[in-house]
Amino acid sequence: MPWKGIRDPYRIWLSEIILQQTRVDQGEKYYLNILKHYPNIQALAKADEAAVFRLWQGLGYYSRCRNLLATAKMIVEEFEGRFPENYQDILKLKGIGPYTAAAISSFAFNLPYAVVDGNVIRVLSRYFGHFQEADTTTGKRFFAELAQECLDPKHAGLYNQAIMDLGATVCKPALPNCPECPFKKTCFAYQQQKIKELPVPKKRAAVIERDLHFVVLENKSHLLIKRRSGRDIWQNLYAFPQRDDDVLMANKLNPSKKQAPDLILEQTLTHRKIKGHFYRIPVTRKPQALIDSDHLWVPISELSHFAFPRLIISFFQKLNYL
DNA sequence: AAGACGGGGAA
DNA sequence: TTCCCAGTCTT
The missing domain is CATH 1.10.340.30 (Hypothetical protein; domain 2)
Structure with a gap:
């Protein structure tokens, strides 16, 4: 060491x-x-x-x-x-x-x-x-x-x-x-x-399943990522805006509850089984309404400059973006 | 006191 | 699959 x-x-x-x-x-x-x-x-x-x-x-x-x-x-x-x-x-x-x-x-x-x-x-x-x-x-x-x-x-x-x-x-x-x-x-x-x-094993909390619905706004060269904040999992890392995100609503780009995801990826953690539903929405330009400092319109070529959780990295790899 | 928080290696 | 790792913070 x-x-x-x-x-x-x-x-x-x-x-x-x-x-x-x-x-x-x-x-x-x-x-x-x-x-x-x-x-x-x-x-x-x-x-x-x-x-x-x-x-x-x-x-x-x-x-x-x-x-x-x-x-x-x-x-x-x-x-x-x-x-x-x-x-x-x-x-x-x-x-x-x-x-x-x-x-x-x-x-x-x-x-x-x-x-x-x-x-x-x-x-x-x-x-x-x-x-x-x-x-x-x-x-x-x-x-x-x-x-x-x-x-x-x-x-x-x-x-x-x-x-x-x-x-x-x-x-x-x-x-x-x-x-x-x-x-x-x-x-x-x-x-x-x-x-x-020995030692006497710890009590272990049950693994709870959780669904996250990620919306991927993208054109040929860029996509919209969002810095995660608040108390939730993956604080300070980047992912995508989730369904019903204010920016998606304001730009009228929120996928309906009926829409099927383009891709589903899972990641099992110690205490959670995260099921990520990815909705890919093609756009012609950067969405304008309600974009704040946490929402970034970034070139796909620069994704490696940001820190993402494993699940999101898997998504990028699936699409050959990383 | 209990729950939340990641990811990976070993069996 | 299951366990659990040179733990800490929040509720």
Whole structure:
């Protein structure tokens, strides 16, 4: 891992944000790419927001990107570019919760705060044989206290790195390599053959289906895209105006409910199954009425300048636009 | 306390 | 398919 052994809080911060709910293999190239464009927090703070989102495209959990920008600006403007050096102040930053605050505190400043992530929960629950559910308030508190007791306060960074490495490489979720584990002799789960029962799995919300009706206004060279805002999914990414969008209504280009879509594409997420209905409407020129700053009439050749969710990229690929 | 938020790799 | 990942924020 390219961030291993780094003490620069900026790089640690960036890597930890990227690795939230994201595998090392998946996040690594994003980390290197973003670091190449923005080698320090000053560069990131004055970055063009859309450009950073473009680099983030495909990683998921886009609020991380938004908070990353906000925190970079905050640190540069309020703290003269110096990363806060104590846990409580680090925890206050946007996008940084207990895990990331402990990671930065211990890796960058060797402060005695134990990280608690999926790896740590797994290792501790198996080793000690604790059947608490980790996604409840009491369960979280329990594992946080246990982790803090296990921490070697003199070597917090090393300890945190070690227990997460153990979880990632030996004490894996499925098929852990117990015979090679240095703790096998005193591990509850291994000795009692409870590996498959620990950790106790989280309750999982049902996957709900959702239909999105996208209207693609296009001529030979251009099409209309819309920046997504509000509280909905894919904030700050670009897609198309949806059926009943004000601009479509104002230009009398809204497809009727009876009209069949030209294309249907699906994308399954952790908690949603998105069904995208695409209605292609040929137009001769850019629609005029009610166009605001979120609606962009862009050349097809310049689509790569914008960040889109996977579903929309699939649409473009289907049409050979990308 | 529960739900929202992406995407991908492994079994 | 199902699980779940170096989690955090909002309601």
